[in-house]
Amino acid sequence: MKQLIKRELIALWHDPWQLALVSYIPLVGIFGLWWLFSAGLPRQLPVAIVDQDQSQISRMLVRQLQANSVISPIHYQDINQAKDSMERAKTYALVVLPFQLNRDLLTGHQPTIDIRYNSQYLLVGKLLSSQIQLSLADGLRHKALLKQLAAGVPMAQAEVNLNLVKTQVSALYNANSNYVVFLLPPILLALGQLLAMLVFANSLNRELRLNTLQEWFSLGTRRVLWAKILVYTPLIVLQGRLILTLLYQYLGLPLAGTFGQLLLAQIVMLLAVWLLVLTIFFLLQDPARVISFCTALFAPAFPFMGITFPTQEMPQLAQWWRVLMPSSHYIDTHVGVVSYGQGFAVFAQQVTSYAGFLVLIPVIVLLARRVKQANMSQAGGQPSTEAP
Template identity: 25%
Template structure:
């Protein structure tokens, strides 16, 4: 135990003497927590700029524009003279959509003809484009309902019957997870935790890789009498404790400071957080073991940690991926941590349903270090990477 404590004291001293380690372990985690909590603090995007081309210029068309302006998701900021100029605003990124009200809109509407309002929006920006489309459909649906009900009223139909005639079937929606439709609750939960595990991965690779880059591996083995376990324990333990503290701050920023909903078990989430740290440290040691250089280890580790976002289900649901990619997603610790975090925070599932994720995180902590153990032992016996770059 004494050699491990000696190495642990050395790592704590190096933390404040190594600028790179200090940035990875201290500066960037808190910067990312502050950045993402600030970036999505509103929860839902509001007042997205759009353009309206009013070719009719009547009381009815002005009413349509007023109702579009009243929609909280969008804001009518431009009134181009024609549709081509409106499309140019979309291409330049000044607006997220252009809505065109055709000529004779009011006259055709009053004569009983079916009229159309053109909506063009940028679908490359999924969130902004989706919100613009949603707001447009809601406004046009409201206006259409008003016109239809008014026609029925003129024919002597009661208001209640007119409503039934227009929409005989009502949709009764119940949102089971994130009923607040707050993007921050879902996206921040993933993004903050994802960047957190990247910093765990890079810090672990750095503290081992730096010693091997500068030929200090065999020196550490001599301190511990060729005991690799003592080296790993001494170097990893201080950062495990530190990142556990940072992780608690991360969770506090979401569930206390930002007041995200939390309906599950705090102990389960805390356990998963610890296992996420340990699993990423285990993978980091494996990447150090199989790499030929410090740079290669950092490249592989950062790539693995960053790609985990794509396999977590944040950007695309896992069940919609090809089977091979669904299986591949299971090797990423973040996939299981993120699913558990959602289950225990927003969904409020019983702990029993999160046991599978905890078991897999334990497995992903044990397997990588086991696979790389003998290569890591040989690497430290040699004392240096194969290539000094």
């Protein structure tokens, strides 16, 4: 086994692309994504404002919007220009203050303030929708209070009339609504899974590119595969440990559990990734097709985690696809450890969700035998009866 591990390490050293995948490319990806989300919460998002009333109250509402750190108002004279700015992604939302807004409020009518946002930007749209409504509500509440006081309603009663129900929203595991806490861990996980797939697929494809399958089979298929797993699993786990260190030690994100469970969960996830890649490799036997198929399979990992979109609302085909994604099984453990500090008994129960990947082992054995026999036949030799 030592000679086989040495063989794999020598091949790694002489493959610049593979060496980059296990060294500096993950670092560039990790720190690049951290830099993108380092602000924590979006600020000064452009919002189109169309003030058709040009009254004192409409200007006050615009000032209320401008006072919100999330919103950066951009004035438009024409509503069609404002719509065009949204379509061109120059602005993410649109607020139309209607004509005779001030008069309708003073006469007891209910004017309609048109608020639109681009829901294609899921998180940005949701954030702007809530912040715009909060800012406008604060401004209109002040106007309503003055109106009641002018009608002779006592201050205490007027405040009760305006605040019949008070609500307080407290985020249990993300008190500051920090996007780093919310988005960065699953995005880094999706990136790490994709890199792990590329690393292992490249190691297997090298045997095809260099035409060393015959050497592989003569050394023993299982022993060569174990050598690859023993070389690349610690390297990928080290990358995962670096991600955890960056998030929960350097950045100080809240961590209720321990690193141990997360690292064990990452190892189990990697073994599932290896099984999927091996199945695709022995099935397709073409470097370009193996990489293309694996990339298509693993690329949608982030939306399938259920962090930004409830997976139970996805079509049935998408839910089946999600089950094939090892990261979708890992994220339950990650959330449980990070947010709830779950115990090892719950972790052991979650690991059983990977049981379906064990079905791939006999499939891999059968495919490997078929490839071995085909390779021996092309070489003019006799196929061996030894199990791969």
